[in-house]
Amino acid sequence: METVIGYLRVSTREQADSRLGLEAQRRAITEEALRRGWDVRWIEDAGHTGRNDRRPGLQEALRALKRKEARALVVAKLDRLSRSVQHFARFLDLAQKQRWALVALDPSVDMTTPSGRMVANILVAVAQWESEMIGVRTADAMAQGKANGARYGRARMTPPAVVRRIVRLRNAGHSYTAIAATLDANNVPTPNGGKHWHHETVRRIATKESAA
Numbered sequence: 001m002e003t004v005i006g007y008l009r010v011s012t013r014e015q016a017d018s019r020l021g022l023e024a025q026r027r028a029i030t031e032e033a034l035r036r037g038w039d040v041r042w043i044e045d046a047g048h049t050g051r052n053d054r055r056p057g058l059q060e061a062l063r064a065l066k067r068k069e070a071r072a073l074v075v076a077k078l079d080r081l082s083r084s085v086q087h088f089a090r091f092l093d094l095a096q097k098q099r100w101a102l103v104a105l106d107p108s109v110d111m112t113t114p115s116g117r118m119v120a121n122i123l124v125a126v127a128q129w130e131s132e133m134i135g136v137r138t139a140d141a142m143a144q145g146k147a148n149g150a151r152y153g154r155a156r157m158t159p160p161a162v163v164r165r166i167v168r169l170r171n172a173g174h175s176y177t178a179i180a181a182t183l184d185a186n187n188v189p190t191p192n193g194g195k196h197w198h199h200e201t202v203r204r205i206a207t208k209e210s211a212a
Contacts, residue, residue, distance in 0.1 A: 002037070002038055002039065002071045002072070003039045003070045003071060004033070004038045004041070004071055004072040004074050004103070005040075005041050005042075005043055005065065005070045005072070005073050005074065006026065006029040006030075006040040006042050006043070006074050006075075007043055007073055007074065007080065008025045008029075008042065008057075008076075008080065009025075009046075009048060009055070009057070009058075009075075009080045009081075010022055010046055010047065011048065011049050011050065012047060013046075013047045015046075015047070016046030024076070025075075025077070025080060026042070028076040028105055028106075029074050029075075032103075032105055033074075038072075038074075041064070041069075043057045043058075043060055043061045045057035045058060049083075050079055050080065050081070050083040058081075061073055065095075065098060065100045068100075070100070071101060072100060072101035072102065072111075073091075073095070073100065073101070073102050073103070074103045074104075074105070075103070075104050076104075076105050076106065077104065077105070077106045078104040078107060078109065081104065092111070095111060157191065158191045158205055162183075162188055163205055163209055165183075165188075166179055166202055166205050166206050166209070167206060167209050169182065176199035176202040176203045176206070177199040179197075179199075179202045179206075180197035180198060180201070181197075183197045183202075184197055
């Protein structure tokens with residue numbers, strides 16, 4: 001008999017305590033195991049979300065598969081393994097590299113068969129396409145935002161003491177260029193950590209503080 005890992009998961013502690021969801025998954029896998037002659041090693045994650053891959057039971061299962069202690073990872077439903085197409089695609093890729101099979105009973109994804117491997121490859125391609133499209137949409141949105149005057153990246157913070165110093169010098173009649181030169185002479189870092197102040201930076205800080 002071939003050894004497979006029957007992986008069971010429920011998300012909440014209430015579901016874990018009731019055992020109803022876990023037992024329903026166990027029955028579905030047991031029926032398939034009887035039909036196909038599998039010897040099932042049961043591993044479960046009771047009370048762990050499918051959005052996190054660092055589940056203790058799942059990690060135990062992956063270590064066992066890597067050590068060739070089982071031929072396949074079997075789940076009753078695809079969302080018991082992962083709720084993300086991209087995460088699921090990573091599992092498929094890992095299975096192919098380490099030469100073990102992934103079987104989801106609902107919907108049917110069975111890497112022990114040629115048609116199941118075809119479906120798996122399609123899912124991997126879809127996940128890759130989805131990832132690339134997200135990147136394209138993000139880049140397009142940022143380009144449009146920049147065209148409309150939006151600014152991206154880490155916010156630049158000027159220490160309050162430096163702001164007060166700029167305002168005090170400005171109120172004393174110093175030009176923005178003179179204030180920048182004074183800050184340089186005193187080795188005061190710019191908002192982004194640079195060594196040389198620009199008069200436009202000084203003007204922006206002074207103007208913003210005056211409008212506050």
